[in-house]
Amino acid sequence: MRHNCGIFGVYNAENAIDLTYYGLFELQHRGEEGAGIIANTPAGLFERKCEGLVSELVRGSSVKAFPPANSCIGQIRYSTTGGSSIANLQPFVVQYGDGFLALAHNGNLVNYCPIKRELVSHGAVFRSTTDSEIFLHLIAQSKKANLTDAIISALKRVEGAYSLLILSPKELFAVRDPYGFRPLEMGKLNGATIFASETCALNFLGAEHICSVRRGELIRVSQNGVERVNILENEPERFCLFELIYFARPDSLVNGYNVYEFRKRLGKILAELYPVEADAVIPVPDSGFSAAISFSQNSGIPLELGLIRSYYIGRTFIAPRLHERESDVVFKYSPLKSSICGKRVVVIDDSIVRGTTSRRLIEIIRSAGAKEIHLRIASPPLKYPCFYGIDIPTREELIASSLDILDIQRFLGVDSLFYLPLEKIVLPEHEDRFCTACFSGEYPIPVKDF
Incomplete structure (x- = not known):
């Protein structure tokens, strides 16, 4: 499924x-x-x-x-x-x-x-x-x-x-x-x-x-x-939170939310919660851009274009087979060495699903000469499958379901790793408006036979 x-x-x-x-x-x-x-x-x-x-x-x-x-x-x-x-x-x-x-x-x-x-x-x-x-x-x-x-x-x-x-x-x-x-x-x-x-x-x-x-x-x-x-x-309203974090385009308005502004707010919170001494903020194109812009603005660390995306390769998260996801990353991203070499970089991404894409990205950045790599994720850890329309089918495929954050940090090969807490993403006045099942395991509708 x-x-x-x-x-x-x-x-x-x-x-x-x-x-x-x-x-x-x-x-x-x-x-x-x-x-x-x-x-x-x-x-x-x-x-x-x-x-x-x-x-x-x-x-x-x-x-x-x-x-x-x-x-x-x-x-x-x-x-x-x-x-x-x-x-x-x-x-x-x-x-x-x-x-x-x-x-x-x-x-x-x-x-x-x-x-x-x-x-x-x-x-x-x-x-x-x-x-x-x-x-x-x-x-x-x-x-x-x-x-x-x-x-x-x-x-x-x-x-x-x-x-x-x-x-x-x-x-x-x-x-x-x-x-x-x-x-x-x-x-x-x-x-x-x-x-x-x-x-x-x-x-x-x-x-x-x-x-x-x-x-x-x-x-x-x-x-x-x-x-x-x-x-x-x-x-009770349960709009998919992952639509705003990853799927929707930043120039869209969905369900009353400005996607770009929503993601910028996540970057601001990341900068406030998890400061780090670094020389450059590098977004993972494209869904990491909005949060990275705001992280840079609020941390004072310059925003740099460190990864160049080939637009002839599709979105790796939605490639249907694992071997396609892993090979796509190599062809999809190229490092801009002048923005990376010898620098302490903060890499901003929207989420980590299986960890395969993130690990290859870190290897690419490390090979370009990064002195330190600090990874900041503009979402909570994905721990549970989705039964409502997102390709998160089994807990076994989700790295955060079996590893704690320190173990994920070691697996990815980064110097530090932080996710956004769920309670910081959803404003108090909107806390009952979202489906957060993939983060919290709280399913609005029981799955009867899937």
């Missing part, structure tokens, strides 16, 4: 496919295993999927070759349930009533297995190995009179994390689970309604950000306008 994905949708735009393609392009950091789009065109249903990056959707052609379409949804995938396979690429589409039904999902269901067994026992045939297909089967089997009610009845059966976009010939639905684990933002552009996992996709298109989709809310967009309904009884 391993998902953080990005979803994007457009309703009432003549160039809906073009907008979706560029929107997914801006969400590429959320997944690099595959991409897909489903659109409602005058000629019928348009579908295109690819393994790899979003750019593969137009390999051998161009965006100009896309047909006109009024509505479209898309997803970029990073598998957490079902693994890497072309059959698991979304959006999924089925025939429903007099038309089609397409779905794109970001999240993970914790009661997926028992529901699937029940559906299979009643003759359902699954074409993928992901939990997302559950939604379509439940909707299709509903005896409700209209699609909106069928979707609501399906959502009342599932438990877990989900932000969904559901497209039919005449409607586009956007839904978030009652805990609000995963982000989903709403925008407007020249009369079109747009949904995206992060506002960076809206900003790129020049769209106006309207709001975050509320937890437990269903938004129905049709020719009659936008209808917003709270369909599920809200549970």
Whole structure:
């Protein structure tokens, strides 16, 4: 079991496919295993999927070759349930009533297995190995009179994390689970309604950000306008803290939080709690930059560009296999020796998951001539698996679950190591708003059969 994905949708735009393609392009950091789009065109249903990056959707052609379409949804995938396979690429589409039904999902269901067994026992045939297909089967089997009610009845059966976009010939639905684990933002552009996992996709298109989709809310967009309904009884809010620490892009606003400012605050706290005498602050690109800028500002230690990232290599945390993660680091980062050689450096990173990437990075910095290496992590130790949509599958893979901080320091080969305490990250007025299960082991929803 391993998902953080990005979803994007457009309703009432003549160039809906073009907008979706560029929107997914801006969400590429959320997944690099595959991409897909489903659109409602005058000629019928348009579908295109690819393994790899979003750019593969137009390999051998161009965006100009896309047909006109009024509505479209898309997803970029990073598998957490079902693994890497072309059959698991979304959006999924089925025939429903007099038309089609397409779905794109970001999240993970914790009661997926028992529901699937029940559906299979009643003759359902699954074409993928992901939990997302559950939604379509439940909707299709509903005896409700209209699609909106069928979707609501399906959502009342599932438990877990989900932000969904559901497209039919005449409607586009956007839904978030009652805990609000995963982000989903709403925008407007020249009369079109747009949904995206992060506002960076809206900003790129020049769209106006309207709001975050509320937890437990269903938004129905049709020719009659936008209808917003709270369909599920809200549970205590549990937005994923790791979205703000690592996954979201710093130029995004997610769930009401400015990602850049949030990460800068973490850097400030690091500088205050764990001062050190050093000559340079070096961020690990890219998710370490925001905290490093603030650490430098608050410590008075100059910020230096010590690691150069190759943008032709993807994010190592979301590479699906361990050997890919380890080899990617060598090709992904090059040291800038003039910023490192003979200096005491403070390296700022967002998190340590398995320790494989961090250890190789420290070796690279040490080989460039660093005199001392002090590592500061802008998050608490990751000790527990995530069942709500992040690739943190087993405790055995998490270095902090079996080693204390001093042992991790020795394993990494650094002169000092400090993490941020969880109680320092979450402000008192927001302490009940986040899911911190991967740090604390406190799971908002029990995992029934995963």
